[in-house]
Amino acid sequence: MELVFKRPECLIDVPFHFCPGCHHGIAHRLVAEAIDYFKIREKTIGVASVGCSVFMYDYFDIDVLEAPHGRASAVASGVKRARKDRIVFTYQGDGDLGAIGIAEGIHTANRGENITLIFANNGIYGMTGGQMAPTTLLGQKTTTSPYGRDFTYDGYPIRMAEMLATLEGSAFVARVAVNNPANLMKAKKAVRKAFQMQIEEMGFSFVEFLLACPTNWGLSPLEANRRVEEEMIPYFPLGILKERKMADYL
Amino acid sequence: MGDQNPEKMLVKGNEALAMAAIDAGCLLYFGYPITPQNDIPEYLSKHLPPLGGEFIQAESEIASINLLLGASATGKRAMTSSSSPGISLMQEGISYMAGSELPGLIVNISRSGPGLGGISPSQGDYFQATRGGGHGDYRMIVLAPSTIQEMYDLTILAFDLSDKYRNPAMILGDALIGQMKEPLLRRRPEKIDLPPKDWALTGAKGRKPNRLKSLYLQDGELSEHNWKLYQKYERMKREEVRFETLLTEDAKLVVAAFGSMARVSKSSVELAREEGMKVGLFRPITLFPYPEKALHDLSKRVKRFLTVELNTGQMVEDVKLSVDRDVEVYFYGRPPGSLPTPEEILEEIRKYYG
Numbered sequence: 371m372e373l374v375f376k377r378p379e380c381l382i383d384v385p386f387h388f389c390p391g392c393h394h395g396i397a398h399r400l401v402a403e404a405i406d407y408f409k410i411r412e413k414t415i416g417v418a419s420v421g422c423s424v425f426m427y428d429y430f431d432i433d434v435l436e437a438p439h440g441r442a443s444a445v446a447s448g449v450k451r452a453r454k455d456r457i458v459f460t461y462q463g464d465g466d467l468g469a470i471g472i473a474e475g476i477h478t479a480n481r482g483e484n485i486t487l488i489f490a491n492n493g494i495y496g497m498t499g500g501q502m503a504p505t506t507l508l509g510q511k512t513t514t515s516p517y518g519r520d521f522t523y524d525g526y527p528i529r530m531a532e533m534l535a536t537l538e539g540s541a542f543v544a545r546v547a548v549n550n551p552a553n554l555m556k557a558k559k560a561v562r563k564a565f566q567m568q569i570e571e572m573g574f575s576f577v578e579f580l581l582a583c584p585t586n587w588g589l590s591p592l593e594a595n596r597r598v599e600e601e602m603i604p605y606f607p608l609g610i611l612k613e614r615k616m617a618d619y620l
Numbered sequence: 621m622g623d624q625n626p627e628k629m630l631v632k633g634n635e636a637l638a639m640a641a642i643d644a645g646c647l648l649y650f651g652y653p654i655t656p657q658n659d660i661p662e663y664l665s666k667h668l669p670p671l672g673g674e675f676i677q678a679e680s681e682i683a684s685i686n687l688l689l690g691a692s693a694t695g696k697r698a699m700t701s702s703s704s705p706g707i708s709l710m711q712e713g714i715s716y717m718a719g720s721e722l723p724g725l726i727v728n729i730s731r732s733g734p735g736l737g738g739i740s741p742s743q744g745d746y747f748q749a750t751r752g753g754g755h756g757d758y759r760m761i762v763l764a765p766s767t768i769q770e771m772y773d774l775t776i777l778a779f780d781l782s783d784k785y786r787n788p789a790m791i792l793g794d795a796l797i798g799q800m801k802e803p804l805l806r807r808r809p810e811k812i813d814l815p816p817k818d819w820a821l822t823g824a825k826g827r828k829p830n831r832l833k834s835l836y837l838q839d840g841e842l843s844e845h846n847w848k849l850y851q852k853y854e855r856m857k858r859e860e861v862r863f864e865t866l867l868t869e870d871a872k873l874v875v876a877a878f879g880s881m882a883r884v885s886k887s888s889v890e891l892a893r894e895e896g897m898k899v900g901l902f903r904p905i906t907l908f909p910y911p912e913k914a915l916h917d918l919s920k921r922v923k924r925f926l927t928v929e930l931n932t933g934q935m936v937e938d939v940k941l942s943v944d945r946d947v948e949v950y951f952y953g954r955p956p957g958s959l960p961t962p963e964e965i966l967e968e969i970r971k972y973y974g
Contacts, residue, residue, distance in 0.1 A: 412825035417690070418833075427831045433821040435693045436833035438716045441686035444678070448690025449821065451674040452648055452698065456823050474686070477679040 391591025440471025468504035482539030500586035541573035634659035640775035647673030685713030695820025701727035715754030719834030732956030768802035871900030887962035919943035
């Protein structure tokens with residue numbers, strides 16, 4: 371029988387620890403597929419952040435460095451400047467990039483560091499048990515916004531992709547979701563494009579994933595998928611926000 | 621025996637340190653401007669790019685230390701420098717470097733605090749440097765230069781020790797040592813044998829992936845890791861202690877001081893000798909590992925110690941912990957703002973000499 375679907379080579383054959391219905395595993399897989407596609411496993415260095423994404427080194431069969439909370443893009447910049455011929459990416463959650471590490475993220479993009487930043491936006495702090503994130507939607511209840519996020523107290527959800535797309539240093543900025551097969555295929559293309567940008571030394575590439583967190587949203591996996599479509603995508607529109615052509619770079 | 625034709629020059633301490641970094645093979649620098657250490661990034665921003673190195677003026681000291689963490693993880697020599705408030709911001713990263721067993725040089729040309737304090741020389745960061753500074757049970761190698769020549773020599777040593785032990789190392793200077801000009805013999809170092817960096821992240825080619833991390837959640841894993849770090853610090857205490865003594869053989873009173881204060885104290889000891897007082901000087905060069913055994917041995921003969929510091933009393937605690945119980949330990953401290961003259965310290969020596 372023909373084998374039509376298999377585990378990407380750079381993913382280790384172990385079960386993910388993620389909760390049922392969580393989208394992190396899908397995003398991990400898409401990153402792994404891109405690494406396989408470009409055959410760069412042996413020259414790729416991953417930078418794990420703090421949050422549910424920290425266990426990256428248990429899943430990716432590549433060199434991995436663990437960064438302090440929020441500092442992954444600064445750490446990745448250090449790795450890349452020291453080894454410019456390697457492929458370097460970070461995988462950061464919304465607390466990591468949108469709150470505690472927003473300065474590092476913005477300045478890494480602004481310096482045009484030739485790295486790829488994978489941003490996992492599920493609008494909540496998963497690892498610590500469901501607290502409000504900088505990307506938590508207005509009205510959304512979390513353990514630290516029990517009455518629903520209210521802009522008069524908590525401000526507004528931050529649109530990271532839009533913010534980073536304004537910076538001259540960023541070469542590729544996209545927002546994707548994996549809640550249905552059509553979106554997943556677009557996400558796969560975007561991740562591949564982001565790594566291609568780095569391989570071609572075009573500068574900073576960024577892919578924001580809208581991910582479901584059924585456990586901390588208090589929804590079933592199917593309901594969580596629907597919520598991505600009905601509540602997240604309207605506030606965080608999908609698409610490619612910026613794509614540098616070689617000509618713009620010169 | 622080292623460089624046969626060393627270059628002789630008149631330079632600032634900060635410049636000597638920057639030259640030493642280049643001569644030690646460090647071509648990666650990350651930092652954020654702060655007085656009184658700006659000569660270091662200014663020198664390196666000019667000299668690293670032509671050598672194929674990298675200089676990043678980071679958005680903060682938090683970014684600087686994490687750029688260093690990332691660069692060091694690839695096995696290359698890298699450094700950052702700052703002054704007291706900036707070093708406070710770096711403590712998180714230093715703790716992660718110690719936990720992940722990453723080398724790297726951190727330079728603190730310290731200024732006065734607390735808070736914004738001022739830009740005058742101070743030794744107020746002794747506790748922060750020698751007690752870990754960040755969270756968790758770790759130590760950092762701390763070297764305290766007291767001359768411009770030592771700014772050069774100890775910087776090279778700091779890189780070597782840092783690589784040897786896979787541990788962050790700090791040069792703890794102050795505005796006085798950083799800004800002062802003195803002759804320097806630029807003796808370029810010979811390569812010494814250091815353990816191979818087989819842990820470095822270079823891409824998992826032809827080997828299993830390397831992982832550098834400080835998170836240990838499995839049962840017993842973290843305590844084992846902490847014991848391993850402890851063994852490393854104990855080995856440093858056995859093998860890496862460095863100090864200088866002056867006229868201690870017949871001394872009745874010994875002045876203990878480090879860095880800039882050791883320089884002033886040296887003059888005071890000489891003045892005391894001219895007056896016929898048998899006074900010596902004990903100068904720790906490694907603040908961690910602290911020369912506690914040497915100090916203890918000395919205290920079997922000498923029963924009076926005067927600790928002189930540019931703060932209100934920090935290293936004096938290590939002196940007290942090191943010496944025999946029947947020893948009198950006196951203290952003369954200067955909070956930031958002005959430096960004591962040799963005569964002022966001499967006055968203290970007279971008071972306690974008995």
